[in-house]
Amino acid sequence: MVRAEMKEDLMPEFASYPSLKGKSVIVTGGASGIGALIVEGFAEQGAKVGFLDRDAEASAALAARLEGVDYALCDLRDIAALKAALAELRERIGPADVLVNNAARDDRHDWREVDAEYWDDRMHTNLRHMFFAIQTVAPDMIAKGAGSIINMGSNSWWEAGAGFPAYATAKGAVHGLTRTMARELGGHRIRVNTVVPGWIMTDRQKTLWATPEALEKQRERQCLPDLIQPEYVARMVLFLASDDAAMCTANNYMVEAGSI
Template identity: 60%
Template sequence: MTQVFAAYPSLRDRVVLVTGGASGIGAEEVTQFARHGAKVAFLDIAEEAAGILIASLREAGMPPPLFLPCDLRDIAALRAAIATVNRRLGAVTVLVNNAANDQRHNYEDVTVEYWDERMATNLRHQFFAIQAVAPMMRTAGGGSIINFGSISWHAGQGGMPAYTSAKAAVEGLTKGMARDLGPHGIRVNTVIPGWIMTQRQIDLWLTPEAEANLLRAQCLKAKLVPADVAHMVLWLASDDSRMCTSQSWVVDAGRM
């Protein structure tokens, strides 16, 4: 069956900021927003991957996005980067809090320092990015904030308690901020991806046994790819979802 995907005219010229946009799901989001004519900026520490992405978009005839190197654990640097996006592209009215790192770890080995670093990597920057863009969105008359959660804690996955704790908290952050920002026309939602076949996931964890177990657990018997999540993000960013907020949107092929 030939697949034809929706286009969202409301995204044209909209200023979109994607965190962790150099690779994986984030890179697909950057690409899809660029295809829709948005003014895209992305933040990442992976400068080489960012360069490859920008080159690929240029070759495809799309305007290159604005890339700003940024360690999201450094909140001062995050705030400065968002201010730069505002200065160079205009007010951010779509924020995609995509960045995360699902590093595995044994609960017995977790130190206070490691716990705090995992919170900084997977949770803290989402709030401070929201705090930084909210005034721009209020002035603009509204906006869409899309936070990234994870299926891992919903599925009761072990082996990374700091990560699953941070990702569970993302959904609480979404609910609270949707209530606080709703009067200003700002929508806040969570996207919960299933196991998405990014290159990192394939390289580190996809074995024949893991793949077989995954497909048994899913209602739809096909592997998820980054575009599957990006299509949900596009819809949540667009005016088509204008009355959708404070919700969790699961893209997992019916696993959960």
């Protein structure tokens, strides 16, 4: 039997974080999905938000809807373009206080059909740009003596999920990146953490893979009965960016409803 969605009288009232007001925030892959909710969440907190994306139409629409939000277009697989876009946003919103490495694509693939070119493209899409974004913004954070870097992981490899081995490998590596960069940058009071989403009900997921059978199976895997909406991932990101999380670094923060 399919369990009920969250009751209206149980809908949460979310927190405000005064420490985020006026902070300069960069979000990669910010035009849609979880990224757009992250951008919106920071904007609501009074932060100066800039995001990167390659979707010109979605980027323009989001920036038009959210007052004061800026963006730059680039393909994050092109590291020179990534660095140029980050420099462009730095000129507009100032040196970054927060970096959210959100951009990724969980495209399905059969391990028997993966060739070297596809494998490398998945690493470039889901992992490589995170390191080079950190490399680009960290000097400004070092100069300030503070910063928060939040990398988006996935519980797909924790669950030993099938259907996307290159994606799962890249996401597994994100945790290694977080741990080592937390050590590299911690002496400058720069915090580096991983947010670990479960199966999040973005429009992309609902369009491509959220069949009634798959959703019921997911519910049975979770300790909590409700399907996970993207705003809950965004709220975890806001917390980790805020001063409330000043002693949180080098760790994983799960938003997966207790999925096993």
